[in-house]
Amino acid sequence: MSTTSSETRPSFLTSLFRNNNALGVMFMLPAAVFLVCFLTYPLGLGVWLGFTDTKIGRDGIFIGLENYEFLWGDSVFWLSVFNTVLYTFVASVLKFGLGLWLALILNENLPFKSFFRAIVLLPWVVPTVLSALAFWWIYDAQFSIVSWSLMQLGLIDHPINFLGDPVNARASVIAANVWRGIPFVAISLLAGLQTISPSLQEAASLDGATSWQRFRYVTLPMLTPIIAVVMTFSVLFTFTDFQLIYVLTKGGPVNATHLMATLSFQRGIPGGQLGEGAAIAVAMIPFLLASILFSFFGLQRRKWQQGGQD
Amino acid sequence: MTINRRDLLAASAGIVAASGLGKFGMTPAFAQGAEPKYTPEAGASLRLLRWTPFVQGDEDAWLANTKKFTEATGVEVRVDKESWEDIRPKAAVAANVGSGPDMVMCWFDDAHQYPDKLVDMTDLATYLGDKYGGWYEGMRGYAVRDDKFIALPLAAIGNAVVYRDSHMKAAGFNEFPKDTDGFLELCKAMKAKGTPAGFPHGKAVGDGNNYAHWLLWSHGGKMVDESGKVAINSPETIAAINYAKALYETFIPGTESWQDINNNRAFLAGQVSLIANGVSVYYAAKKDPALAEIAADIRSTNFPIGPVGQSVELHQTSSLLLFSHTKYPEAAKAYIKFMMEADQMNSWIAGASAYCCQPLKAFASNPVWTADPIHAPYARASETLRPNGYAGPLGYASAGVMADYVLVDMFAVAVTGQMTPEEAVEQAEKRANRYYRV
Numbered sequence: 001m002s003t004t005s006s007e008t009r010p011s012f013l014t015s016l017f018r019n020n021n022a023l024g025v026m027f028m029l030p031a032a033v034f035l036v037c038f039l040t041y042p043l044g045l046g047v048w049l050g051f052t053d054t055k056i057g058r059d060g061i062f063i064g065l066e067n068y069e070f071l072w073g074d075s076v077f078w079l080s081v082f083n084t085v086l087y088t089f090v091a092s093v094l095k096f097g098l099g100l101w102l103a104l105i106l107n108e109n110l111p112f113k114s115f116f117r118a119i120v121l122l123p124w125v126v127p128t129v130l131s132a133l134a135f136w137w138i139y140d141a142q143f144s145i146v147s148w149s150l151m152q153l154g155l156i157d158h159p160i161n162f163l164g165d166p167v168n169a170r171a172s173v174i175a176a177n178v179w180r181g182i183p184f185v186a187i188s189l190l191a192g193l194q195t196i197s198p199s200l201q202e203a204a205s206l207d208g209a210t211s212w213q214r215f216r217y218v219t220l221p222m223l224t225p226i227i228a229v230v231m232t233f234s235v236l237f238t239f240t241d242f243q244l245i246y247v248l249t250k251g252g253p254v255n256a257t258h259l260m261a262t263l264s265f266q267r268g269i270p271g272g273q274l275g276e277g278a279a280i281a282v283a284m285i286p287f288l289l290a291s292i293l294f295s296f297f298g299l300q301r302r303k304w305q306q307g308g309q310d
Numbered sequence: 311m312t313i314n315r316r317d318l319l320a321a322s323a324g325i326v327a328a329s330g331l332g333k334f335g336m337t338p339a340f341a342q343g344a345e346p347k348y349t350p351e352a353g354a355s356l357r358l359l360r361w362t363p364f365v366q367g368d369e370d371a372w373l374a375n376t377k378k379f380t381e382a383t384g385v386e387v388r389v390d391k392e393s394w395e396d397i398r399p400k401a402a403v404a405a406n407v408g409s410g411p412d413m414v415m416c417w418f419d420d421a422h423q424y425p426d427k428l429v430d431m432t433d434l435a436t437y438l439g440d441k442y443g444g445w446y447e448g449m450r451g452y453a454v455r456d457d458k459f460i461a462l463p464l465a466a467i468g469n470a471v472v473y474r475d476s477h478m479k480a481a482g483f484n485e486f487p488k489d490t491d492g493f494l495e496l497c498k499a500m501k502a503k504g505t506p507a508g509f510p511h512g513k514a515v516g517d518g519n520n521y522a523h524w525l526l527w528s529h530g531g532k533m534v535d536e537s538g539k540v541a542i543n544s545p546e547t548i549a550a551i552n553y554a555k556a557l558y559e560t561f562i563p564g565t566e567s568w569q570d571i572n573n574n575r576a577f578l579a580g581q582v583s584l585i586a587n588g589v590s591v592y593y594a595a596k597k598d599p600a601l602a603e604i605a606a607d608i609r610s611t612n613f614p615i616g617p618v619g620q621s622v623e624l625h626q627t628s629s630l631l632l633f634s635h636t637k638y639p640e641a642a643k644a645y646i647k648f649m650m651e652a653d654q655m656n657s658w659i660a661g662a663s664a665y666c667c668q669p670l671k672a673f674a675s676n677p678v679w680t681a682d683p684i685h686a687p688y689a690r691a692s693e694t695l696r697p698n699g700y701a702g703p704l705g706y707a708s709a710g711v712m713a714d715y716v717l718v719d720m721f722a723v724a725v726t727g728q729m730t731p732e733e734a735v736e737q738a739e740k741r742a743n744r745y746y747r748v
Binding site for chain 1: 406424563565568576723
């Protein structure tokens, strides 16, 4: 009796497990809960805080766009926007150029190839704070090894003011960021290079292509999808950089190296203006979205990859 | 550290053994005029959040005192440490959510950011003030709001000028100048001798703010007036900036990138001969045998007096907060009272070896201040101290302006020539107004 009833009228659970849609939802539920709790909710809260005058230790009330109006008239905020865009642009271009160059070299048949590939990863492996501290000493106003060496060589007569002069300071933090970011770009692109079949290169050689032509018309188009992903990540990391700046300059001299992330922290946590800090962080989102959209809809287009135009 | 902390502890232990028990739990042995009595609630236990001590002696003494309190009352007190930058957000969150530590050693104007979340301790503060020669004015300023003590002043972490005696003498000065004009001459002479001074114009939370506030206040400038209206744009501020420019010319190059640690480093390496710092730089030199020569040559003094005619400095200030969310307010007050009484306070000040300056005038006679001549200027920290939002009310605006380095940046843009003094003041005024919201 019981068997027949279970066969004719399967229990609710059994039918649920037999339903592909229901099963799919159930499998996705843990991931969805995770994403909602740890990504969507904090992001939503951050956006909401940006519309309030919340202080640390005091709930805020909704004030609409007031935080953004204040930021609009704030020269330090605009300086930080300029710094962030400059920092991201210059550092990303350098990281891409040097990273690609390094990847091409590592792709050749070098002696001790694996050893060099491992070595290249080192700057990426060292925790940012540690490498930032090392750079802090390298750029120290009095004890810089660079200044010292140049002075010993008789090339300069006083230490270079690495972090005290606005132009030098920007160049210095960008250099530190590039040093740290190259391995990620280089190793990822190297992985991409190795997926390119050698037979394509051989065919091109037989057709009489020069090494530049082989790079331009074979390697680069095949590499574009990887470049798109790698550079999207690289831009995102650079745009949201915090630790390096915070250790090296804390945004100084006179805010010349303040990025939006560091300014957001400075106003939000030590300054207690949580709402305003959140607004600065939210103001980063359009830039980040733009770079993601550019990568997804631009760099991944077949036509572009094949060197054509729309 | 050769301070007679051990002797002091030994001496005070006896007194506590004799009188300590009488004050708590038991019947009062002797009744003073307005002495408040706090009887800890049954089964009470407390949590205190404090900044990580700068010296081990501070922590040892504080914990020893806490242990004495526990022995006398049976109330367990858990003391948690956080690095000093993290205290501010953690305390604010504890105040906001109404749980966490019962008491916090906070910084600067923290108490004024959530005054309604704090227990009024006016009776305790009045009693302690009457008993121990009164509170220092600046320390009191951080703790009092609308004539009520929303916090109890605890200590000033003093800042003083530290210099190399032989280098000063070589520059032709037999004693350290007392006023700002003489100070400028000294710095010029020391620069000429190749032993320059150095003060941070970078984002140095402690030292940078100290220096900038001294520059401003010693010339009579102020960020806001008594009503909280931004008053930075004044001839006094311009004078302060011009003075800072002249002084900056005598510094070692690169101080606009200096953070808190740079001046210590440069001083101990013999690169600069005159800085302003906590007493830590002296102990760093003293502990290292390789630096014995520098340690013997170090002298300390207070910042020179400017046109305003009195010593005015910022220093770091810490107060004790008692949150109203505590379940055991009586036990907490008993604890705070116990820690502030002479036996405990004296042993703590001695243990902190000149880092922590007393909040109550009677403790100025603590032997630690005469144990080493280097300590002497640090003894005056509480006396020369002025709250950071001077002369206006304290709160979010005063905290925000300092955390945003408005004053530090104002001097830095002017001394490096990026802006004229007038432009620098205008920009600082604009930035301060964003916080004081005109």
